[in-house]
Amino acid sequence: MSVPPLFISQSSPALLDETLSAVARRYRVPADAVRFPPVAGASPATALAIVIEQAREVVVRHEAPDAALKQLFVDALARLIREAMRAESGDPVFQAMVLRHQTSAVREYASLSAHAERDRRAVHAAVNSFAHPARQHRMPAGRQRDALAWLHAAASVEAWSEFDERLRRVSDEPGLSSEFAFVRHVAELLDSPALARLRRLDALASDERVRRYELLRDRHGPRPGSAAAVAHGVASKQRGAAVEALATQALEVLARRLNEADGAFASYCVVNSMRVPSSIPASHERAKTEWDAVLLRQPKSHDEPAAWDVCLLVEAKASVDAATTDFPRLLRGLDLLAHAGKDVVYSFQTQQGTLRLRGASLGALRTDEAALARTVLYCCDAPAEVTPRLLSAAGRMQLLSAEASLEFAGALAQKQHADVGKLEPVWHQLLESPKWSALLNQYSTLGRVRELMVHTDDFQSAVSNEARPSASKGECE
Structure with a gap:
């Protein structure tokens, strides 16, 4: 299925679509991944995905899923919880969640x-306001200065x-002190x-259950704010930047080919980090407001330089799951752009400078399946899974985080009987x-x-097909 070309000549859209x-x-x-009933050998997560999709299809037909499908769901969910609660190979995040759910401390x-x-x-701010070493040095030697040093040292080690x-x-x-300010600071602290x-x-840190909770958290990975977490974040950011650079290279080749095909009528260019202006009249909350790489088109005119139109929006992701997590933001971002006034020209900030985009082009953006296929790409360099x-991950954690799931897991942890029938509330939710609509439609x-x-690699291969050397690099001017 295709959609009418948006502000592009009849020859270039064909090349872009091809x-x-x-x-x-x-x-x-x-x-056909979910067309067959769950088999005995399917993993709990796979079985749940299949059952949830079958339930969604029944709901779409305005029917009620039958008892057999419900039983398949609760049985698979029980298996998922048992798997996550295994001492050695389980999920430390979920186990920590269960421990938190069980224990008030x-x-x-x-x-x-x-x-x-x-x-x-x-x-620390309160202590530094009256006991900072610089303040101490300005005081005469004596008991008060010693007391301030003593207090500051204790605060520094956070004991x-x-x-x-x-x-x-x-x-x-x-x-010890005749100064009212000193007495007041100590009293306030x-x-x-x-x-x-x-x-x-x-x-609380000395509580045995709290220590176990901390051990489970440590098994999950580096703590937020730790040196290891910062290093991991830097590495992820660098990898994302590398993916964006590769995607940009492919887009620039595509821009050159489009310039060759449509050069008499329009110019094409590529920009990075295109930031949505606040002047577009719609909510920016939880919407994508910065696009990694964008292919733009500018009609050629004998008058003043025309504004640009959006042809293709590209997002770079370092992992496959990151795109699924990002998708709701992307849809909201497209909806935000679509609220642009059709007779308004908007200024967008990019790495290549400020560019003027036509509101009519932005307003024509849509989020239906056919339109997305022509206007959005996620680029990634991660290997494809043998079995998707x-x-x-978000859906799995939502299932595990349900109250009934935590109660079921708590019974398992305490070696009590865990009745799978107690998981039925999750099915009804x-x-x-x-x-839970996002999970139902996941x-x-x-x-x-x-x-x-x-x-x-595949994107670069496709855009390089039959590409010829050109003096134009697809730069915005």
């Missing part, structure tokens, strides 16, 4: 930990119980909710709750995303 059609889709999900610890960094900054004890000793020391939370966090994962979404996804 190129996009020629790109191999190695990430595509097999069309762990819940309190997790809640306090979520705000601990903010509390640490608040206490909060010891720090609180030192504060109280300083506060109770008769004649003693009453500080941030310090109280940090002390409670220290006390049919249940998304899947079919009835708007919060397989069809997966199929849509994978259709838009190409490997950088």
Whole structure:
């Protein structure tokens, strides 16, 4: 199925369509992947993906899934939970979640930990306001200066119980200070909710269940904010930049071919990091507002240089799953662009400078399957899986995070009888709750995303087909 060309001459769209059609889709999900009932040998995640898709198809027909399908779902979910709860090969994130669900001390610890960094900054700021080493050096030697150094050192090592004890000793020391400001600072710290939370966090850290919770978190990977996590983030960003560079190279070759085919009527160019202006009248919340690489077209005119039109939007992803996670933002981003006024010209900031884009071009963008196939590509350099994962990571975690799933897992952890019938509420949430609609539609979404996804090698191969040397590099002027 095709859509009418948007602001492009009759020859160039054909070349663009032919190129996009020629790109191999190695990430595509097999069309019959969920057409057969789950077999005994299927993994729990695969069985769930199949059952969920079959349930979606029944719901689309305005029918009610039968009891047999429900039983397949709860049995597969029970297997998924049992698999995740295995001591050695299970899922440490889920096991930590179950422990938090079961234990009030762990819940309190997790809640306090979520705000601990903010509390640490608040206490350090309060201490530095009156006990910073620079302030100490300006004071005469004596008991007060020693007390400030003592307090600052305790805060620096973040031994909060010891720090609180030192504060109280300083506060109770008769004649230590005649300065009202010093006394006030110490009193404010003693009453500080941030310090109280940090002390409670220290006390909970010695709890055996909390220590197990921390061990499970450590098994999952580096902690947020740690040096290892920062290094991982830098590496991921570098890989994403490398994928974007490869995708941009392919787009530039495509721009040269389009310039050769349509040079008498229009110019084509490629820009990176195209940022959506706030002047477009629609909500920017949770929408993609920066596009990695964009192929643009500018009609040739004898008048003033015309504004540019959008031809192809390309997003670079370092992993296959990242595209599925990104897809809702991409759809909202397209909807945002489509709210542009058709008679308005908008200024977009890019790495190549400021460019003027026609609102009519943006307003013509659509999110239906056929339109997406002609206007959006996800580029990735990750190898395609031998067997595609049919249940998304986000969908799997949503199933595991359900209250009924956590209760079932808690019974398993305590070596109690775990009745699979207790998982039926998850089935009803899947079919009835708007919060679960993304999971109910997750397989069809997966199929849509994978259709838009190409490997950088395949993209470069398709656009280079029959490409000829040209003086034009597809640069925006």
